Amino acid sequence: MSEAATWPETAQYVLTLDCPDSPGIVNQLSGALFNHGADIIDNRQFSDRQHLRPVPGTPEPDGHFFMRLHFSAPAGESTLAALRADLAPLAARHGMRWELRPHGARRRVLIMVSKFEHCLNDLLFRTRTGELPVEVVAVVSNHPDHQRLAEWHGIPFHHVPVTAATKPDAEARLLELVDELDVELVVLARYMQVLSDGLTRRLEGRAINIHHSFLPSFKGAKPYHQAYARGVKTVGATAHYVNSELDEGPIISQQVIEVDHTFGPEDLVAAGRDTECKALSNAVRWHCEGRVIVQGNRTIVLR
Known part of the structure; x- marks a missing residue:
């Protein structure tokens, strides 16, 4: 990087969600965030299958997925609005309950x-x-x-x-x-x-x-x-x-x-x-x- 170049200003965000479990959720979320220049700082996730009881003769249920994602991305209200706009259809497709907030917001x-x-x-x-x-x-x-x-x-x-x-x-x-x-x-x-x-x-x-x-x-x-x-x-x-x-x-x-x-x-x-x-x-x-x-x-x- 040249002396004149500067790193873009970033801010941190937290995405919390849950939805019925299915393959590809993490990949789709990561891709959506990557498209906005996001960098994942911390990820906590849990796929709950244990308490579900499959009906005899039917496939085992897929369970439920929970996730808290802490990441950085370019700062600004426009970034937050764009992230929410891009995540909304993905959330609707998977039946997610979700919340996206600036990290550290009181x-x-x-x-x-x-x-x-x-x-x-x-x-x-x-x-x-x-x-x-x-x-x-x-x-x-x-x-x-x-x-x-x-x-x-x-x-x-x-x-x-x-x-x-x-x-x-x-x-x-x-x-x-x-x-x-x-x-x-x-x-x-x-x-x-x-x-x-x-x-x-x-x-x-x-x-x-x-x-x-x-x-x-x-x-x-x-x-x-x-x-x-x-x-x-x-x-x-x-x-x-x-x-x-x-x-x-x-x-x-x-x-x-x-x-x-x-x-x-x-x-x-x-x-x-x-x-x-x-x-x-x-x-x-x-x-x-x-x-x-x-x-x-x-x-x-x-x-």
């Missing part, structure tokens, strides 16, 4: 919390240090306790009290904030209110909850007390997508820690705090990096 996140602050504090710290690719646009709580913490981080705080009589109005206010602030992800960081079926349907696939138990064990209220009563030897936490079934949404991340017979209920609660923070921050990061694909009542996490 998702707009709203955090909900009640009185326990450890998960909120952890998420705000990880956001402040750049560990999470998010922009926290608001903190919403049914208690006023954590207003100073949110505002110290420069984040608007909204106190939305909830009673049996005011719950419909409170949920309507939450949806107003989601729309007004262009929220992409709602995070329930120990928000101790059960969301209505209508609200969970509106937030399907874009609301993550932390449950202070290693689901599917010990659902509902006071799981650490349930665990103590059963003499557990480990306690943990589960981050999952919210759906209309209490604590039944697709699991994204779990953390566990060993305990023993000397741990009382309050000791289990204290031991579980770290697992809650880590499971929730992992789930938020993986979702925002385009690593999580929901398949039925489970997730594929391409790490």
Whole structure:
């Protein structure tokens, strides 16, 4: 290369997709990206055949294909638009669900919390240090306790009290904030209110909850007390997508820690705090990096 020549400016992108498996998908995707001068940086893919049960006397089913592709290409909105235009017919041909975003793009996140602050504090710290690719646009709580913490981080705080009589109005206010602030992800960081079926349907696939138990064990209220009563030897936490079934949404991340017979209920609660923070921050990061694909009542996490 001559001294006068320069390398073209590039940007990085992430393509996440899933579709019924068939031969040639990777080759076709690679070819489409190559036509735009793309260079693949990292690829995570998974072809799921194991859980499918073929009908006796019929060919084995092809399974399902999942992929997260991190690549560089010439920078500019025109490149992103051209990539989307060229990928659209390929996606339609294969029945793909897909998303293409600039790598590192920060998702707009709203955090909900009640009185326990450890998960909120952890998420705000990880956001402040750049560990999470998010922009926290608001903190919403049914208690006023954590207003100073949110505002110290420069984040608007909204106190939305909830009673049996005011719950419909409170949920309507939450949806107003989601729309007004262009929220992409709602995070329930120990928000101790059960969301209505209508609200969970509106937030399907874009609301993550932390449950202070290693689901599917010990659902509902006071799981650490349930665990103590059963003499557990480990306690943990589960981050999952919210759906209309209490604590039944697709699991994204779990953390566990060993305990023993000397741990009382309050000791289990204290031991579980770290697992809650880590499971929730992992789930938020993986979702925002385009690593999580929901398949039925489970997730594929391409790490």
